[in-house]
Amino acid sequence: MQRLIDHEVRSMNDPTGLVSRINAVSSEKNRRTTLRLLKEAEKSLDEAYDLDGKPGKEFDYWFLMRDVFGTSFPYPTW
Numbered sequence: 001m002q003r004l005i006d007h008e009v010r011s012m013n014d015p016t017g018l019v020s021r022i023n024a025v026s027s028e029k030n031r032r033t034t035l036r037l038l039k040e041a042e043k044s045l046d047e048a049y050d051l052d053g054k055p056g057k058e059f060d061y062w063f064l065m066r067d068v069f070g071t072s073f074p075y076p077t078w
Helices: 002-006 028-051 058-069
Strands: none
Touching: 002 028, 028 058
């Protein structure tokens, strides 16, 4: 995720050489939106990793993970 943010979700060269460039997103507006969402997700992941393994913080950890991965992620049942 950090590499995507560092490179600002830019287009890339096709490693197979079949096409010249591969667009990461469909428009500049979508690139900016994607970059913003990645930064928000990275913040949630950083916070979750800080809470991982801390007693009494399990709910907060999984709440942050849900923010990143959505509700279909395989969460524990208590």
